[in-house]
Amino acid sequence: MLHNAEAILGKFQAQGRFVRVSPFGTGHINDTYLITTRDEDPYDYILQRINQNVFKNVPKLQENIERVTSHIRKKLEATPGAHPDREVLTLVRTVDSTTHYYSNERESWRVFLYIDGTKTYDVVDSPAKAYVGGRAFGRFMAMLADLPGEPLYETIPRFHDIDFRLGNFRDALKRDPACRASKVREETAFVEARAAEMRTIHQLREEGQIPLRITHNDTKFNNVLIDENGRALCVTDLDTVMNGFVHYDFGDAIRTSTSTGAEDEADLSKVEMDIRLFEAYARGFLQETRRLLNPCEIETLAFSAHLMTFIIGLRFFTDYLDGDHYFKIQHEGHNLQRARAQFKLLRSMEAQYVTMQALIAKIARST
Secondary structure (H helix, E strand, O other), X not given: OOOOHHHHHOOEOOOOOEEEEEEOOOOOOOEEEEXXXXXXXXXXXXXXXXXXXXXXXXXXXXXXXXXXXXXXXXXXXXXXXXXXXXXXXXXXXXXXXXXXXXOXXXXXXXXXXXXXXXXXXXXXXXXXXXXXXXXXXXXXXXXXXXXXXXXXXXXXXXXXXXXXXXXXXXXXXXXXOOOOHHHOHHHHXXXXXXXXXXXXHHHHHHOXXXXXXXXXXXXXXXXXXXXXXXXXXEEOOOOOOEEEOHHHHHHHHHHHHOEOOOOOOOOHHHOOEOHHHHHHHHHHHHHHHOOOOOHHHXXXXXXXXXXXXXXXXXXXXXXXXXXXXXXXXXXXXXXXXXXXXXXXXXXXXXXXXXXXXHHHHHHHHHO
16 A cells, blocks of 8 residues: 555645545556545546656656647647546646646555546456547547647657567577577467568558658557446556657557457367457548558558567467566466467468458548
């Protein structure tokens, strides 16, 4: 339990009077707490301790979030019937008017208004939910398409860079610090057989056929707040919002939303891509972004699911080869189990690729 939460909240321009603090959410990077205030006070608050091992430059991270949320808020304020305090995250400034506070322990803290009456879901169990998720992340991208000023700060350098990830893999394979390379020749062959194809999106960028956009880069369904009517209100977890390709957001959403098995499913027979969920998510996403995207981006949307599933599987596999230093594991071989689940999901996508492409083309024509 966080014992100094009230004192930390006092460093911010919060209007409520502290009642209690409790852990909040299922995130694995930052430490997140819900601060409840008295019933008659206007707001409760979300308090977060920012993981400075992951996010090295907190001021620039916070500058990104402030730019993004302020831009969306201005649009919402100009939209009849919108509710800015509920449809975009609201940073609460410190008493010194900064966006974060450093404690005596040099821990970095920030505060958001809590958006009540909402839920998050870890599993997408229906096309209706997939559609809602697609619209939420599509709308988020569309609203940031005209963000003025310089590019956003790269909070995690080369986060989805396929060349960087392949380089790390080959380096770990060559060094073999945990003496595991000889045990995973089948998985190694799987990676190398697809490595060249996975450069497709970067190649298109080098040829000038696709633009950089502002992307969320962590499009799990539990990063969308859903109201009591099943409507998406707000996209959360903005730490990785930076420049990227539309394929990063669409592809990772398909990876995380359409699999019939868990990310670390041990029984690979349970891991498939549910094409119904793919179609529903694509329909929602393109409803919001169809007019924004160019033909090349749309033609390669289906492939982006392959790319992002490959990248995440590759990262798990690389960490396994390197001795499990990055991802937290629950047992020996956990990262290899994760990698195998992702590679099985990719095989399912490859088997359904023609259908995926046809659905994207059909949806794009009708929106």
